[in-house]
Amino acid sequence: MAIQDAGALAIALCEADSIPEALRQYELWRKPITTRYQKLSRQFPYEQNETAFPEKNYF
Numbered sequence: 001m002a003i004q005d006a007g008a009l010a011i012a013l014c015e016a017d018s019i020p021e022a023l024r025q026y027e028l029w030r031k032p033i034t035t036r037y038q039k040l041s042r043q044f045p046y047e048q049n050e051t052a053f054p055e056k057n058y059f
Helices: 002-015 019-041 054-058
Strands: none
Touching: 002 019
């Protein structure tokens, strides 16, 4: 997740005209994703819960 954050921040910084604008754009991109991960991390590990790692089904 840190690599994804770094990539999104790098793109935002390259595309924005100012640092505050880049940070606003970065937050718009990453907030929905991090909110989802936070919700998933608060669930008990039941089989019927949605997983943050769909590839787990293959192992």
